[in-house]
Amino acid sequence: MSPGNLSTHLRKLEEVGYVAVAKAFNDRTPVTTVSLTAAGRVAHAAYVDAVTHYLDGSAAQALLHAEETT
Known part of the structure; x- marks a missing residue:
């Protein structure tokens, strides 16, 4: 950069x-x-949680489950 x-x-x-x-x-x-800042720490924690959720497969499983039920 x-x-x-x-x-x-x-x-x-x-x-x-x-x-x-x-x-x-x-x-x-x-x-x-x-x-x-405090707000930056909160935003970073939320970002880490979202990426972790996505990478551990939970997001993919949720999407697959949603498609199965429709």
């Missing part, structure tokens, strides 16, 4: 409140610190 792409992604995550971005200088060198 290029620095420009990363910056764009971080800006979008900051806009929805998932990350906090702090910019500073350390010996004239720019330093950017990114941290997850």
Whole structure:
């Protein structure tokens, strides 16, 4: 990922409140610190749960079962 792409992604995550971005200088060198917010932690946990559900086959089984009952 290029620095420009990363910056764009971080800006979008900051806009929805998932990350906090702090910019500073350390010996004239720019330093950017990114941290997850409480909302970001909740969103990440929901994402992990959804992906886990999908990958463990539960989602596929639910779809198959739904097709069988219609």
